[in-house]
Amino acid sequence: MFRKKTSAQANRCQSCGVVSTDVETMPDPFTTALYPEGYDHADMPLCPPCAVDRFEES
Secondary structure, eight states: OOOOOOHHHHTBOTTTOOBOTTOEEEEOHHHHHHOTTOSOOOEEEEOHHHHHHHHHHO
8 A cells, every 4th residue: 555645754854864844845956056057956855954965065
């Protein structure tokens, strides 16, 4: 059977796995920084520290 997506699953950081209300779904900070003119950036649920780390990797 399929599980219904709960709010805890929707708020899980893709990078570190933390579950928090601070987790937001955003365009991938890494590809957005490298290719700002692009329009097909993948959406990633990230917490603020992981979003900053991913941006700084670029």
